Amino acid sequence: MARRRGWGGSPPDSDEDASRRIVAAAVDLIGQTGAAIGIADVAESLGVIRQTVYRYFPSADALMRAAAIASVDGFLDRLDRAVAGLGDPVEAMVEGIVFTLEEVRRTPHLGILLTGAYADIHPDGMLSSEARVFGTTMIRRFDVDWARHGYDDDALDELVEYVLRTMQSFFVSPGDPPREGDDLRRYLTRWVGSAIAAQSRL
Template sequence: MARRRGWGGSPPNSDDEASRRIVAAAVELIGRTGSEISIGDVAEALGVIRQTVYRYFPSADALMRAAAIASVDGFLDRLAQQVSGIEDPIEAMTEGVVFTLSEVPRTPHLGILLSGTYSNAHPDSLTSEEAQAFGMTMIKRFDVDWESYGYDDESLYELVEYLLRTMQSFFVSPGNPPRSQDDLRRYLRRWMGSAIIAQAQTSTSVQRP
């Protein structure tokens, strides 16, 4: 039972508890430092050796993903309040993206999730299962009747991918100087809005005899 030694004198009672405590320690460290952390950082915080953490998370990449997903619930609640009552998909998505980008500096876990910087070895992490799940949870907080705009499950997942890629591009390269929120809204309504509404036009075209 070597895996349960250490832990600041209070070892976990199960593997599930150990995993939760490792993730909680990672979340706390990311919130404190505002940046990526290492397996060694988390092990030190818990009073265990690195190999103990590796038993539950095979890499720092995997641990960062778990920490990012675990820490964005509060953001999603604030997002829901921000877009509450907006039924138009273009307006809802515009406000969602603007709000998310403004929250990144205050929510380092969110920035890590959206930037895809868990590890330089995994540039496709943005489209990982965890990131897609985050995106689906995000847009389902909108008061938009997606079906009435021609979206089925498949096209909604594609919209999520588009949303994640759009936000990542602004997060990684916001511009010099960055757009003001009003200018960003105008830009997104024009260009992202055209892409969002295209699904309704495509769906109508397919249904015609």
């Protein structure tokens, strides 16, 4: 039996092309499985040996991080659609939290941007500078006039920290049974919503 040719019979024409195709394959595999993947999985999908992938990505964590970064724009676009037209800060934040929790569970490589790892939730990962920048980017895209509701830059930074801490608790201990959908929305609106709305009264 003839040996299958790597790269689908069309080798990359540069290191940049090879790296891009490896990341694209990783993103595609994660989308199919909804789970973290390894170097061997990506190598097999491309028809190359593991050492070829290792040439560009020294570990599965590095590859998952690249996959996360490559997926950011798509995630933010989907988030925009989920919160479009929500001008109330509580309603927008609750919907944003619910969407993010569900999305990260479906596509674990995105969790790297919030947790620092895809295999386990690192206690400090949710509050890393990378996670906080990503969180700030998220909420600044909302259709919320934050200034009108009493939020300056410092208050927004604290809000991001508070929301990340909240999401961390759901990642670490989702509950038994876990809250989902409208039940989760009601819970967040009652408790997290109260904290978010309090800023306008300060």
